[in-house]
Structures are given as structure tokens and as C-alpha cells.
Amino acid sequence: MNTSEFPSHMTPRVKKLYESLIDKALGDRSEEWFTPEMFHDVVKSKDPNEKFPLWKSVENCSVIVRRAIAIDRMLIAMTDAQNNEKTHTVDIYEGDLLLGNMPMGSNGLGKVFPRFLTDDELRAGSITNRNAASLFGHNTMNYEELLHDGLQKKIDFCSQKLNELSPLIKQEKKEVSTLRKQYENLLADPQASAEAKEEALRILRKKDGMLISKKKKFDFYWGVKLACKAVVDYAHRFADIAEREADLYPQRAEELRALSAIARRVPAKPARNFHEAMQCICFFHIALHASMNFISLGRLDQVLQPYLEKETDKAKALEIFECFILKCAGRLNLTSKYLIKQDHVDYATVLGTHPYYIDQKAGVNNFLQNIIVGGKKPDGSDATNEATYLILQAIENVNLPAPGIYVRIHKESPDRLIQKVASSVYRTKNNPSVINDDVMIPAMYNSLMQDEEDTPATRQKMQQLANDYCVDGCWEPILNGKSDWTFTMLVGMQAVESAMNQGASLKKDEALFRGAKVSPSTPLPKSFADLLKYMELHMQFFVDQAIMSLFLYYMIDENAAPSPLFSAYLEGCMQKGVDKASGGANHNLGGIVLGSVPDMVNQLSALQHWVYNKKKYTLEEVCEAIRENFGEGNTSLPDSKKLLYLNIRIDFDTNSPKFGDNNEDADNLTCKVLDMFERCVSKSSKFGKMLFQDVAGEKEWRKIAALRSLAGYSGLPLGITFNMKMKITAGLGTFEQYNWQGRGIAASANRSNGAPIAPNFSPVPGTVHSGILSTLSTLSKLQLDRFAAGTITDICLQDENASQQVVAQILREFIAKQGSMMTVAIGTTEKYQKIYEAALKALEMPEQAASKLLAQYADVNVRIGGWQTPFITLPLDHMLNYIKRPVNA
Incomplete structure (x- = not known):
């Protein structure tokens, strides 16, 4: 099949899954959340089947080991039949081609996870706002190694390291004990000199430091092994569930047994074909997000291309990927009526050592998961491939706000890619977003060269890393895994x-x-x-x-x-x-x-x-x-x-x-x-x-x-402490915080007191009178290739004046004018105003009537911060901001 022949619509099976998700998202999802009583208490665990070679109880294990055990507990809870009556994390939906379901959670609503910190750790962490909820997944996963090797290879590597470290730790513990006794004897000896005592203490501290270092490594490999094994066990439990479903539903038995066989293989073993590759990614991605690592998906077209090349049924491959999109969007909320009941954000939802007060409503459907396609390969050649077009088509067909997608483009990008991106933006009215490699690659390279020796080898290494950049769950440029x-x-x-x-x-x-x-x-x-x-x-x-x-x-x-x-x-x-x-x-x-x-x-x-x-x-x-x-x-x-x-x-x-x-x-x-x-x-x-x-x-x-x-x-x-050096990058934008950040700012030009500031690096809505191309001309004067943390401009085109050709022209101008990052929405003031009024009405209506009113607008998505969100879920201030945005090209 030629890539241009990817079907431009959902198949009946995907359409049915899509409609089921929309129905669920329009209702009350508060009962789907996990609750603490659904988990075993990790800290107080007394499970006799768990052997801990260096400590007597889980409570006395290091934090990383307890966290790994908590990951296993979470995945066990997710496949528990009794929990599933509420959480639906075990369900295998009719027609679904992938196993596994996301537990509820989002940037705006928070996360639920088994407790693994002790009372003392929680008390001490309160001063720096750090606890188990402090994970913030602004990173990305490169799935190439996982698909190529499988998790069992990682588990075996950890076992080897543990076997190497265990006897060394035991020996050093004996040596430390001997040195401590010698030091204590010197302290008790009135004839011992001060110099002898200081030297003995120095030797003891050095040896003790070496022991602690080895223990930390042991704990790391032990934690990784437990966590990886937990994901394999999770997949195997789903294989069993699919087998049981096959016995219950003979009409779908063949398909369910095929899914079970795939789950028995991946992610433990290497993926051999496209379906196995997608199921492997699906299981691991679910496990990451379930364990509070809200991680992005990276350059999936580069990862999937070798497996797509082996696939003879490209339409089936598209269908599988569309099922994956539905998995990623499975936590969707399309109504604001039940959000307070789903508020699981606590005091320690932070970005650093200081509280990060998020605009929760704006982040309700932010799951920090993006897909990046196109761009350049590490060697600098163009990276566009067949999987690029498959992913774009799948995103276009399903048109959900999650996962997000960014297309890297540059002056050598195929014209066909530009046309496909323009087609997708025009059809979906907001997807995908674009990044200009000609600006971002130099910015990343210059930042990576900070504090590095300027040699040919270093320059080549940093150039390859910069060429392979991606973005995290919002829009911040980072390195690919x-x-x-x-x-x-x-x-x-x-x-x-x-x-x-x-x-x-x-x-x-x-x-x-x-x-x-x-x-x-x-x-x-x-x-x-x-x-x-x-x-x-x-x-x-x-x-x-x-x-x-x-x-x-x-x-x-x-x-x-x-x-x-x-x-x-x-x-x-x-x-x-x-x-x-x-x-x-x-x-x-x-x-x-x-x-x-x-x-x-x-x-x-x-x-x-x-x-x-x-x-x-x-x-x-x-x-x-x-x-x-x-x-x-x-x-x-x-x-x-x-x-x-x-x-x-x-x-x-x-x-x-x-x-x-x-x-x-x-x-x-x-x-x-x-x-x-x-x-x-x-x-x-x-x-x-x-x-x-x-x-x-x-x-x-x-x-x-x-x-x-x-x-x-x-x-x-x-x-x-960590033998690391941090590269500092700078960027320009607001994410979804333009509403929240404006609250602390007095009135200014084109703003009232406390009103939202300009979104990202975009003109204040209603202030551009010369068209979108004038904004791009402004960008051309600003040397944006010095901002490696990203500079993102959101534009909104009047629907009646937009066309695929107009969008393509804007994309080419964006590249030529040295824009950095850009999102494009297509809408009208009238449409946004109509949805705003419907959202106001829905707040006062009974659930069924409100859902029916809002359902007709469920496919209207817009950009907010670094992700797409359904317009009907925006805070009212954000809606009003968008109403002012549409302008002519």
C-alpha cells in the first residue's frame, strides 16, 4: 500500500470504541479512580514470599526499592477483578486490538498510587514539598531498545549486577565493622595519638562511603529489576484474562487468543512485527503512567518504521495505531460537572522545591504524552518515513485531544509532508503542531556545548544529539530518551x-x-x-x-x-x-x-x-x-x-x-x-x-x-554528589498558565487587573490587525535559535478564510521566517461563543441533558499550553480568551 492510501476514516470497530469513550467522558468518572484501600500497604508489607537480602522488612528498604514494589502493587490492583468493577482497568473492549487500560489521572486532577514513603519521610518532606506525588513527567521515552531486546534482557542484566555486588557488599560490611572497632579502640586508648585517631577515622569514612555507594547501586538494580518484572507480570495477567474472555465469547475467541499470545511474548521478549511492537509500547506506556511517570512517547515514527516495513496489511496497522490513540485518551473528561469529585491533587504536586500552583481545570485533560514525527535523523538526513504518514493519518482520523503530536519540519522536508500536515491541521482544526528544525537544532546544539571541551569529537556528538531532539509532554525541547x-x-x-x-x-x-x-x-x-x-x-x-x-x-x-x-x-x-x-x-x-x-x-x-x-x-x-x-x-x-x-x-x-x-x-x-x-x-x-x-x-x-x-x-x-553538570536552557511561553499567571499581575496594556496574560509567545488576542503573516514576520527578527527551551507561538485562523493551501503557505512561511514552534487552530469567534454559552447552560442542567448538549461539540479541540484539550472543558476565562483569537491569514 502506498502511504497516500492510508484510509482517511475510522473503521467500524475503531468508531465504536471512539463512541464508547466519548459517552464515558461525558459522564461522571469519579468512581473510576483508585482509592487507597485498593492497594496493599507497601511500607508495612509482611509478605513472606519477598526476599530482601540486605534488610529484614520492606520498611527498612531504600526508597527506590519500596517504589519499585509499589509499581508492582499498582499493576496488581489494576488487574484485580473486584477493583475493575469501578476502575475498568481490566476491561477488554469489543473490537479493541490492544490489551491494557490507563488508570485515571492527569496533570490537573492528580495521581493515585500506593504509599511507599514512611511517616518520617513524609514529615521531613513537607518542608520542601516532596512526597510520592512529586513526580512530574517532563521527559520522553525512546522505545527502540525495549522493542529490540525486551524486558527480560534488562531483568537479566540487573540480576548479573546484583550477583556481582552482593558478595562485595558483604565483604565491605565486614571490613567496615573491623575498622570501626579499631577506631573505637583507638578512642579508648589514652596512649593513642590524635594523628592516629584522625587517620583511622579518615580510613573508616572512606571505606564506609565506598560501602554506601555499592549499596545504592545494589538498590538501583534491585529496584529496576522489580519494576521491570512487575510489567512482565502485568502483561502475563492480561494474557490470562484474554484467554478467559476467549472461552466466554466464542465469536471473538480467535482474536482474543491472538492478543493473549502477543501478551505472553511482549514486553518480556523482542517485538517481531508491528502488532507486537504496538502492544509492547502500550503495556510499558500504561505502566509508566500508572506509576506516576507521565512520560511522553518520543519519536515513534523512527521507532516503528522497521516493524511497519514488515507489515503487509497497512490498513490493519493503521487500525492498531488508532486503538493505541484511544488507550492514550482513555482518561478523557468532557464535562466540568464532576471535576471536584475527581480532585486528587495534593500539596506536593510541584516542579521543584517550591509549590507549583497549577490551573487545575485547564490541565484536566493534560496527560503529558506527546508523539513526535518527522525532522532529521542523528546524521542530519531527513527522517520522514512511512510511519510518519501512518501516525499523522491515525491522529487525523480519530481527532482526540490526546495524545498530542508534533511534526518536526525544515527547509529540506518533503513537500508531501508539508501538504499532509496542512491537510491534517485543516481537517482536525488544531492538529498537529509544528517545530522548525532549522531553529531548534542550532539552539539545542549551542546549549549542549555549554561547559564542554570544543573538540571535533565533542562537536560531532552534540550535533547528533541535537539532531535527534524531541519534546516532552508539553512543548519543551529535550533529548530523545x-x-x-x-x-x-x-x-x-x-x-x-x-x-x-x-x-x-x-x-x-x-x-x-x-x-x-x-x-x-x-x-x-x-x-x-x-x-x-x-x-x-x-x-x-x-x-x-x-x-x-x-x-x-x-x-x-x-x-x-x-x-x-x-x-x-x-x-x-x-x-x-x-x-x-x-x-x-x-x-x-x-x-x-x-x-x-x-x-x-x-x-x-x-x-x-x-x-x-x-x-x-x-x-x-x-x-x-x-x-x-x-x-x-x-x-x-x-x-x-x-x-x-x-x-x-x-x-x-x-x-x-x-x-x-x-x-x-x-x-x-x-x-x-x-x-x-x-x-x-x-x-x-x-x-x-x-x-x-x-x-x-x-x-x-x-x-x-x-x-x-x-x-x-x-x-x-x-x-x-551526583557527578553531573546541568545545561541551562531558556525559553519563552506560558503553557496553560496564562490564566493563572495573570492573576498576580496588575492591569496593563490590553489587560484588566488580574486578567490572563498573552498565551505562550503569541500576540495578545485582538491586537493583530495585519494578519498571521505579519506575526511570522515579527518572529523573523528575533533570533529565536538562542532559546533551546522552546519558543511557541499559538495562532488561530478564521475558519471561513482557511484552506489546506492557506495552512501550507503558513507552514512554509513559518520555516522561511525562522519561527521556532507553532500551534495552529482553526475556528470562528461565533463558534467559540456558541460553545461558551452552551458550557454555561450545562452547568445548571441535569447530567443527561448537559451531556446531550455538550456532545455535539466533543470534537472541537484547541491548543492550551502544550497540549490539545476539548473546548467544552476549558475554564470560562480561557474560552473568552479564545473567542478573541481568530484572525485572517
């Missing part, structure tokens, strides 16, 4: 407000005089140059805090949230015998993402024009108007103030240059803001690495250790 990634965010408008208001917020609070003091005080700016100078000082302060938090994340995570299952296939961990949470990955990336840049530009543009150039208003008058929200809703203001505030608002909102409208003044300001951010990140990176990572010389270590302690950590630097 070869990096651990964490990030932090900041809102740039805070720096603007601080520069205008001497280090204080402009949100009105009479108890705080000028406002909340968020940054060190600076003078009132007398010129626009002063304003930019002070803004950079405040931005540096916020960036310092953000980057130091990235390093603090790695100082404590191994003690709360290790990941033995994911670490089994994260490059570097198995070779080192070190979990990803302990710096085991070969490459560690820390990203800092700046939000509200479009709002910053719009505000600075208005200030420059009306305060400093035209001198129509004073800065004090503008700050006063902002504190009063431009007078909105305040009837007690004098008429003179109302008129002043109204004039300021009109000039700021409508009579000033805007971001993304191809205006020279606004574009120049954008460049200045990005240059400033780049300088701040560079300075903060050097400072953060000096404090937390680099091994200092003898003359400096005391000073740096004292600084590190001031920053909140008194231990050794990462370079010693």
Missing part, C-alpha cells in the same frame, strides 16, 4: 511593574502602601533608558531565584521520587547504576521559561510612546491608573480621574505599537527584552553552577559553601 529535564517559570511583567514601582507590585493593596515588595528597590525611572536598566536588574533578581531552584531540585529528589522503571531506559542510568533522580542520566537539562513577553512589549511600547516620548502622561499618573484598574467599576472616582484613566487606557490599548503585528518599534522592543533575558540567564547560570554544581578550588570552597548554605542547601555540590 537521553536527558532528564526540569524547568521553572517566571512572569516577565513582574519585572516591568517592579521597574515602574521601585521594586513593588502595582496591584492595589492599601495595607502595603506602594504594593507588595517583590524585588529589591530601585529609583523611579526618569527616562525610558532608566526604565529598561532597572527592569533588567529586577529580571536578574527573578532569574537568579529561578535558576537556583533548579539546582535545589536535584539536591533532594532522590529521597522522595526515584523512577526505577523510567530509569531502566533513560540513557546513562543503567551504565552508572544511578537513578534519574540522583543525576543518573547522561544529560541533565534545566530550563527557565519566561512568560508574558507580548504583554511586556505592549506595556513598554505604550510607556515609551506616551510617557517618555510624547510626555502626555507622567509615570506617576500611569501607575495610579494601573492601581485603579483604569477606573473600571469604580464609581466613586472624581470625573477628572475617570477621564484621565480612560484616556490612558485608550492610548495604551489602541494607540500604541503591538507585539506580533510587524511593527518596527514593537519588534525592536521585543529584541531588547529577549536580549535582556538572554543576558540574565547567562549570568544566573554561571552563578548557579558556581554555587551548586562546580567543584571549587581549595581557596574558594569555604566561601562558596557558605553561599550555598545561604541559598538553602548545606551539602556538597552536584559535581561531587
Whole structure:
């Protein structure tokens, strides 16, 4: 079959599965969640069948071993018939070509997992917001090794390592015991010299450190072995379930027995064909997400191509992949009526050592799982293949919000791929999203070269890694199964407000005089140059805090949230015998993402024009108007103030240059803001690495250790503790947080107090009047290839003016204009307004009537942050934001 002949519609069996999912998603799913009583207590486990060679009970095992046992407990609970009456994780749906089902969970609703931390660990972790729920899966899986080798090879490797380490540990324990007795004897001997005692203590500590290191490795391999074996056992239990189903349903017995045979083979053994490859990926992906590793799917077209080449029935292969899409979307919620009953987010849902307060409703259907296709191979050649087109067609046919899909394109991408992407975007109205390799590959390469020796061999290695990049569960660029990634965010408008208001917020609070003091005080700016100078000082302060938090994340995570299952296939961990949470990955990336840049530009543009150039208003008058929200809703203001505030608002909102409208003044300001951010990140990176990572010389270590302690950590630097070096990357965007982040920001150009900021790196809705191509022209001036943490622009086309040809033209312009990342939605203000009104009505209607009303809009998906979501589930503020977005090309 030629790739152009992939069927452009779902088969009856897939359509039936799709309709069943939509019906379920429109109802109350609160009873489908696992509850604590469904799990065995891992910490207090007394199972006599479990042998622990170095400890007497599970409670005394290390955290990583307990977590691996908890993974097994979770997968056992997922195949328990009694639990299944509520959770439906055992169900084999009629016509389904893949076994296994996701348990409920999402970024916005949280996760449920067996407890594996002790009371003391939970109490101690409360100060840093770390517990078992702290896992945040901003990583990606490369399934190539798993499909090629199977899990049994990994299990056997772990067994070999355990057999090697066990006698060494026993021997060293004896040696440590002997050295400790010798040291104690020296302490008791009045004739022993101080030098002898110090030397004995030094030898004891060195030997004890070697023993601890070996024990940690032992625990790592033991945890990986237990976790991998748990997935094999899970697959085998499903094989048994399919066999029993075959006996109960003779009309489908042949198909069920075939599924059972596949589950007996994978993921334990290598996959031999496309169906086995997809079932292998399905089982492991479910296990990762069930164990709270919300991991993305990586470059699946590269992984699946060898197996698709062996497949003679390409239509069947498409059908299998469509079933996989339905598995990934199995946790979907299409109504907002029952979300409070499904709220399983607790205090420790975090990104680092500080709480990350998520916009839960916006993240209800965010499962942090993306597929990446196209782009370049590690050697730099084009990677487009038959599996690229199969995946695109499957996503287009099913048109669900999950999993997300990104297509990497570049100037040498086949025209056929551009046309296929355009066709998919036009048909689905929002899928796929695109990334420009010509921008992202240089950005990734430059970041990877940080702190590396500039040699031909290093350059070649880093170039290959950069060529093979992918994105995580949102849109942040990472390495393909070869990096651990964490990030932090900041809102740039805070720096603007601080520069205008001497280090204080402009949100009105009479108890705080000028406002909340968020940054060190600076003078009132007398010129626009002063304003930019002070803004950079405040931005540096916020960036310092953000980057130091990235390093603090790695100082404590191994003690709360290790990941033995994911670490089994994260490059570097198995070779080192070190979990990803302990710096085991070969490459560690820390990203800092700046939000509200479009709002910053719009505000600075208005200030420059009306305060400093035209001198129509004073800065004090503008700050006063902002504190009063431009007078909105305040009837007690004098008429003179109302008129002043109204004039300021009109000039700021409508009579000033805007971001993304191809205006020279606004574009120049954008460049200045990005240059400033780049300088701040560079300075903060050097400072953060000096404090937390680099091994200092003898003359400096005391000073740096004292600084590190001031920053909140008194231990050794990462370079010693984990033997790792973090590459700091910078990006521009908001994810779904533009609604939440705006709450803390006072009024500004084109915004009221607390209103959403601009989404990602996109024009403020309603401010672009020259068409989408003008926004792309703005992007061409910004040198976005310096931002390896990604720069994503969301555009929304008016439906009546859009066509496949128009989308294709935009894609080509996006590449030519050096855009970085782009999402495209196609809709109309009228359609979004109609759905908004229906969602309001549904909140007051009985369940059945509400479901019927909303069902007609279930296939309308839009981009929010880094994923697709059904429009009917958006928070109302997000809906209103989208209503303003559609523009002409």
C-alpha cells in the first residue's frame, strides 16, 4: 500500500470504541479512580514470599526499592477483578486490538498510587514539598531498545549486577565493622595519638562511603529489576484474562487468543512485527503512567518504521495505531460537572522545591504524552518515513485531544509532508503542531556545548544529539530518551511593574502602601533608558531565584521520587547504576521559561510612546491608573480621574505599537527584552553552577559553601554528589498558565487587573490587525535559535478564510521566517461563543441533558499550553480568551 492510501476514516470497530469513550467522558468518572484501600500497604508489607537480602522488612528498604514494589502493587490492583468493577482497568473492549487500560489521572486532577514513603519521610518532606506525588513527567521515552531486546534482557542484566555486588557488599560490611572497632579502640586508648585517631577515622569514612555507594547501586538494580518484572507480570495477567474472555465469547475467541499470545511474548521478549511492537509500547506506556511517570512517547515514527516495513496489511496497522490513540485518551473528561469529585491533587504536586500552583481545570485533560514525527535523523538526513504518514493519518482520523503530536519540519522536508500536515491541521482544526528544525537544532546544539571541551569529537556528538531532539509532554525541547529535564517559570511583567514601582507590585493593596515588595528597590525611572536598566536588574533578581531552584531540585529528589522503571531506559542510568533522580542520566537539562513577553512589549511600547516620548502622561499618573484598574467599576472616582484613566487606557490599548503585528518599534522592543533575558540567564547560570554544581578550588570552597548554605542547601555540590553538570536552557511561553499567571499581575496594556496574560509567545488576542503573516514576520527578527527551551507561538485562523493551501503557505512561511514552534487552530469567534454559552447552560442542567448538549461539540479541540484539550472543558476565562483569537491569514 502506498502511504497516500492510508484510509482517511475510522473503521467500524475503531468508531465504536471512539463512541464508547466519548459517552464515558461525558459522564461522571469519579468512581473510576483508585482509592487507597485498593492497594496493599507497601511500607508495612509482611509478605513472606519477598526476599530482601540486605534488610529484614520492606520498611527498612531504600526508597527506590519500596517504589519499585509499589509499581508492582499498582499493576496488581489494576488487574484485580473486584477493583475493575469501578476502575475498568481490566476491561477488554469489543473490537479493541490492544490489551491494557490507563488508570485515571492527569496533570490537573492528580495521581493515585500506593504509599511507599514512611511517616518520617513524609514529615521531613513537607518542608520542601516532596512526597510520592512529586513526580512530574517532563521527559520522553525512546522505545527502540525495549522493542529490540525486551524486558527480560534488562531483568537479566540487573540480576548479573546484583550477583556481582552482593558478595562485595558483604565483604565491605565486614571490613567496615573491623575498622570501626579499631577506631573505637583507638578512642579508648589514652596512649593513642590524635594523628592516629584522625587517620583511622579518615580510613573508616572512606571505606564506609565506598560501602554506601555499592549499596545504592545494589538498590538501583534491585529496584529496576522489580519494576521491570512487575510489567512482565502485568502483561502475563492480561494474557490470562484474554484467554478467559476467549472461552466466554466464542465469536471473538480467535482474536482474543491472538492478543493473549502477543501478551505472553511482549514486553518480556523482542517485538517481531508491528502488532507486537504496538502492544509492547502500550503495556510499558500504561505502566509508566500508572506509576506516576507521565512520560511522553518520543519519536515513534523512527521507532516503528522497521516493524511497519514488515507489515503487509497497512490498513490493519493503521487500525492498531488508532486503538493505541484511544488507550492514550482513555482518561478523557468532557464535562466540568464532576471535576471536584475527581480532585486528587495534593500539596506536593510541584516542579521543584517550591509549590507549583497549577490551573487545575485547564490541565484536566493534560496527560503529558506527546508523539513526535518527522525532522532529521542523528546524521542530519531527513527522517520522514512511512510511519510518519501512518501516525499523522491515525491522529487525523480519530481527532482526540490526546495524545498530542508534533511534526518536526525544515527547509529540506518533503513537500508531501508539508501538504499532509496542512491537510491534517485543516481537517482536525488544531492538529498537529509544528517545530522548525532549522531553529531548534542550532539552539539545542549551542546549549549542549555549554561547559564542554570544543573538540571535533565533542562537536560531532552534540550535533547528533541535537539532531535527534524531541519534546516532552508539553512543548519543551529535550533529548530523545537521553536527558532528564526540569524547568521553572517566571512572569516577565513582574519585572516591568517592579521597574515602574521601585521594586513593588502595582496591584492595589492599601495595607502595603506602594504594593507588595517583590524585588529589591530601585529609583523611579526618569527616562525610558532608566526604565529598561532597572527592569533588567529586577529580571536578574527573578532569574537568579529561578535558576537556583533548579539546582535545589536535584539536591533532594532522590529521597522522595526515584523512577526505577523510567530509569531502566533513560540513557546513562543503567551504565552508572544511578537513578534519574540522583543525576543518573547522561544529560541533565534545566530550563527557565519566561512568560508574558507580548504583554511586556505592549506595556513598554505604550510607556515609551506616551510617557517618555510624547510626555502626555507622567509615570506617576500611569501607575495610579494601573492601581485603579483604569477606573473600571469604580464609581466613586472624581470625573477628572475617570477621564484621565480612560484616556490612558485608550492610548495604551489602541494607540500604541503591538507585539506580533510587524511593527518596527514593537519588534525592536521585543529584541531588547529577549536580549535582556538572554543576558540574565547567562549570568544566573554561571552563578548557579558556581554555587551548586562546580567543584571549587581549595581557596574558594569555604566561601562558596557558605553561599550555598545561604541559598538553602548545606551539602556538597552536584559535581561531587551526583557527578553531573546541568545545561541551562531558556525559553519563552506560558503553557496553560496564562490564566493563572495573570492573576498576580496588575492591569496593563490590553489587560484588566488580574486578567490572563498573552498565551505562550503569541500576540495578545485582538491586537493583530495585519494578519498571521505579519506575526511570522515579527518572529523573523528575533533570533529565536538562542532559546533551546522552546519558543511557541499559538495562532488561530478564521475558519471561513482557511484552506489546506492557506495552512501550507503558513507552514512554509513559518520555516522561511525562522519561527521556532507553532500551534495552529482553526475556528470562528461565533463558534467559540456558541460553545461558551452552551458550557454555561450545562452547568445548571441535569447530567443527561448537559451531556446531550455538550456532545455535539466533543470534537472541537484547541491548543492550551502544550497540549490539545476539548473546548467544552476549558475554564470560562480561557474560552473568552479564545473567542478573541481568530484572525485572517
